[in-house]
Amino acid sequence: MVAEIVAMTSLHEGQKIYDLLKYDDKVHFVFLEAGRSNDLFDEKQFGEFGEAATITVIVDKTDQTEIFDRVFKHADLLERNTGIVSLNTKVTTMSNI
Numbered sequence: 001m002v003a004e005i006v007a008m009t010s011l012h013e014g015q016k017i018y019d020l021l022k023y024d025d026k027v028h029f030v031f032l033e034a035g036r037s038n039d040l041f042d043e044k045q046f047g048e049f050g051e052a053a054t055i056t057v058i059v060d061k062t063d064q065t066e067i068f069d070r071v072f073k074h075a076d077l078l079e080r081n082t083g084i085v086s087l088n089t090k091v092t093t094m095s096n097i
Contacts, residue, residue: 001089002028003064005057009075009083014053017074021057026067029058061089 007017011034018032033054059067064087072078072085 001061002058003061004088005055005059005064005068005071005085006088007053007055007057007071007075007083007085009053009055011051011053013075013083014055017055017071018053020070020074021067024067026063027057027059029056031056064089 007014009017014032014034018030021027021030024030033056035052035054055071057067057071068085068087075083075085077083077085
């Protein structure tokens with residue numbers, strides 16, 4: 001079974017997390033999507049909006065806590081209130097599509 005970890009952070013922090021996990025053997029999939037947000041971040045590079053990132057990470061359930069903790073730590077969420085991280089363990093897999 002797999003688990004999904006999703007983080008919404010600043011683009012800078014998101015790129016750090018992506019670079020940290022992209023070659024990790026415990027990570028099946030990591031995807032970084034960039035955009036703009038007007039509600040999560042104090043730093044606004046574009047008037048009312050700041051650069052944002054959504055990171056999606058797929059891991060085995062056995063590794064979910066370790067990888068979640070690494071994402072949380074590298075997003076610097078304990079020290080700064082600059083994003084969110086969630087864990088979804090109800091990931092459905094499909095075969096024979």
